[in-house]
Amino acid sequence: xxxxxxxxxxxxxxxxxxxxxxxxxxxxxxxxxxxxxxxxxxxxxxxxxxxxxxxxxxxxxxxxxxxxxxxxxxxxxxxxxxxxxxxxxxxxxxxxxxxxxxxxxxxxxxxxx
Amino acid sequence: xxxxxxxxxxxxxxxxxxxxxxxxxxxxxxxxxxxxxxxxxxxxxxxxxxxxxxxxxxxxxxxxxxxxxxxxxxxxxxxxxxxxxxxxxxxxxxxxxxxxxxxxxxxxxxxxx
Numbered sequence: 001x002x003x004x005x006x007x008x009x010x011x012x013x014x015x016x017x018x019x020x021x022x023x024x025x026x027x028x029x030x031x032x033x034x035x036x037x038x039x040x041x042x043x044x045x046x047x048x049x050x051x052x053x054x055x056x057x058x059x060x061x062x063x064x065x066x067x068x069x070x071x072x073x074x075x076x077x078x079x080x081x082x083x084x085x086x087x088x089x090x091x092x093x094x095x096x097x098x099x100x101x102x103x104x105x106x107x108x109x110x111x112x113x
Numbered sequence: 114x115x116x117x118x119x120x121x122x123x124x125x126x127x128x129x130x131x132x133x134x135x136x137x138x139x140x141x142x143x144x145x146x147x148x149x150x151x152x153x154x155x156x157x158x159x160x161x162x163x164x165x166x167x168x169x170x171x172x173x174x175x176x177x178x179x180x181x182x183x184x185x186x187x188x189x190x191x192x193x194x195x196x197x198x199x200x201x202x203x204x205x206x207x208x209x210x211x212x213x214x215x216x217x218x219x220x221x222x223x224x225x226x
Contacts, residue, residue, distance in 0.1 A: 034214055043117075043204050043217030044156070089156065093215075100169060101146060101206075101215055103156040 012110045019080050021107050023073040023090035030092035033066055035075045038087045038106070047075070047088075077109075085111045115139045117218035119205050125224045131193040134221045136205030137186055145188045146215055147173075147180055148204040156204070162188065163210055195225045 013019045025033065031052050036044035050057045050064045050073075057064050063076040073090050087106040094100060118137040126132055138145050145162040160170040160180040170180060177196070182188045192199055202222050208215035 032212075032214075036217075043206075043220050046214045046216060049212075049214050095210060095212075100158060100161065102158065103148075105155045 009105070010108045010110070012112055013080055014112050015082060016079055019075075019077040019084070019109060021075045021077075021088050021090075021109065023075075023104055025071050025073060025090070025092050025104075027092055027094065027102075028068070028071070029094055031095045032093040033064070033073050034091045034093060034101075035062075035064060035073075036089045036091060036103075037084075038089065040086075044089060044103075080109075080111050082111050082113070085109060115216075117205055117207050117216055119203075119218035119221050121221055122219060123222045123224075125226065126195055128196055128225055129194040130225075131191065132195045132199075132223060132225075134190045134203050134205075134223070136188040136190075136207075136218060138188060138205070138207030139216055140186070142207035142209060142216075144208045144210050144215070145182060146204075146206040146208075147188070147190050148206065148217075150202045150204060150220070151200075159190070159203075192223075195223075197225045200224050 032049050034049040035047040037047050038044045048059045048062050048064050050066050055066050061078045065074045087108050089103050089106045091103045120135045143164050147159040149157045149159055159173040161168050162182050165182040179191045202220045204217050204220045206215040206217045
C-alpha cells in the first residue's frame, strides 16, 4: 500500500550547522516527492519538490535527494537559522489517475542558538 | 500574493451540531484537497477534487462528512452531526493537476464539545 514514513520524529541542530531530514516511502508509482514545512499555528508550506525521474534538486539553502533504489528521500538544509525551526513533512504525489498527496508523520527540527 | 483562504479560523460547537468549513482556492488552480490534522494521525487526506469533480473521498467518513465544490472559487466540508472525535485542524489546499505541489490555507481549528 501507499505509505510515507520518517526515520526520526525529532532533530536538534546548532544554528549554522547543516540539517538532514530523512524519509522512507513505499509507493514506487509516485510521480513527485515533496517537502513541506509547518510552523506552529500555520498550514504546511511548500519547500521543494522532485520528480521521480530525478535524483537531486537544489533550491535556496535546501537540497532534496531521491534514492529510488532504497525508496529514500532526504532534505538537506544548509546553514540552519532559527527560522528553520518547524515540523518538516515529506509527501508523495501520484498525478495520474486518482491523484493522492500523501504525507508522512513529520520531523520536528529544533535549531539551538 | 495569492493564497488559499479558509473560514472560519476557529470553531467551537456542541456535539450533534452541523459544521461547515469553507475554502477559497487560489484562482486558476484546478485541484483542491481537504486534510485533517491531529496529533495522533498526522495529516490525513479526506477528499480530492479535480476541475471541481470529486475524484477521491475514500478517507472521509461518509455517514457524517460531505465535501463539495459549488463553483471554482468555493470548496466546502460539512460535518453533520459533529462528534468530539472530529476535533482537529482541517486544511484545504489547492494546486495544478500536473504539478506535485499544493498550497495550503491556514486551517480551521474545530473543537466539538
